[in-house]
Amino acid sequence: MLRLMKTCMKRNRHLIRSTSMVAVLFPTVLLSAGCGTKAQEEAIVQKSESVLSASSVVSENSPVVEDLVSTSVLTISNYVEIEFDGAGYDEMGAGTFDLKNASGSTADGDEIKVFATKDLILDQINYVSDEMDGSHLTYIYVDGMLNTKRQIGTGSGTFDLKDSFLAEGEHKVEAVQYDNDQADGKVITYKRKNYTVIPA
Structure with a gap:
């Protein structure tokens, strides 16, 4: 899932710059994957709602929208950079x-x-x-x-x-x-x- 999302983001960089929808698309995928804490998930949803709200009152190429999208994508990027996934492990080892x-x-x-x-x-x-x-x-x-x-x-x-x-x-x-x-x-x-x- 993580590899697929990173590939999609690389292939669609031009879309990330021009549309606010990515800020909604990727949080939706992340939340459905069930990663992170509830507080982190809520923070991303709030960021997405902010982008949607802004895009409804200014043009798509507005610096305001582009800034919000960049911030959202950065937040999402940081959010998915998991270094260790212990979901498949049971407690083991000495001590x-x-x-x-x-x-x-x-x-x-x-x-x-x-x-x-x-x-x-x-x-x-x-x-x-x-x-x-x-x-x-x-x-x-x-x-x-x-x-x-x-x-x-x-x-x-x-x-x-x-x-x-x-x-x-x-x-x-x-x-x-x-x-x-x-x-x-x-x-x-x-x-x-x-x-x-x-x-x-």
Whole structure:
């Protein structure tokens, strides 16, 4: 699906410049694919509605419409650049990986809540690991995007939350190890936990 969408965008660049409909077409495809958080999906729908509203009152070649379309396409492009898709993986590999903050720990089955004000730029979340294989590099992905790489065995640490990682709603954290310590290798360890961002 992702490859098809990128190919379509390359073949239809002239259409992207001249029509606002692409801002509606691609979000529709993305939403039907079920990617991203609810907040991200709503943001794209709102952007699409803005483009449609503008196109109904100004001409198709208007700089206003072209600017809105460019912004929408950029948003969509960033939105679909997923670096890791763990949908086909079950938990596997040595040890445990959990998230922890003042609201509780996933090790205890608690829901991890992160309260975020509108002006919050950066936050951190803790992880706790036990007997993971420290001979392999661990990639930590948030919503499919690489957040950081760490050498993890038994211990604890933190990683940053910013930008879309602080968007309202549930977010997926995946700790992944590859057999060759490179993202093109075979996945040998996979751990998945969630946290939820709540407006404060």
